[in-house]
Amino acid sequence: xxxxxYGETAVAIGVHDQRAAYRGRPNDGKFRAxxxxxxxxxxxxxxxxxxxxxxxxxxxxxxxxxxx
Numbered sequence: 001x002x003x004x005x006y007g008e009t010a011v012a013i014g015v016h017d018q019r020a021a022y023r024g025r026p027n028d029g030k031f032r033a034x035x036x037x038x039x040x041x042x043x044x045x046x047x048x049x050x051x052x053x054x055x056x057x058x059x060x061x062x063x064x065x066x067x068x
Contacts (some may be wrong), residue, residue, distance in 0.1 A: 008039040009047075016051055030054040 001014030016033040020026075031051040037044045 010037045010039075010044070011035070012037070015054070 001012055003010055003012045012033075012035040014033050016031040018027070018029050018031065020028060030053070032054055034048075034050045035046065036048040038047045039045075
């Protein structure tokens with residue numbers, strides 16, 4: 001992770017490596033993560049998060065051929 005501080009704002013850039021499932025189906029992925037924080041009254045507060053997928057998503061499963 002790389003963190004840069006610009007006065008009262010900090011930007012952290014790194015990789016979010018996710019292992020998860022949704023309704024029993026794997027939902028793993030790697031994402032470029034950008035977190036933005038601002039200092040408010042001496043406390044750091046999260047102002048924003050952005051995630052972008054890294055790499056090419058897997059192709060959807062092929063449907064079986066049907067006879068016409």
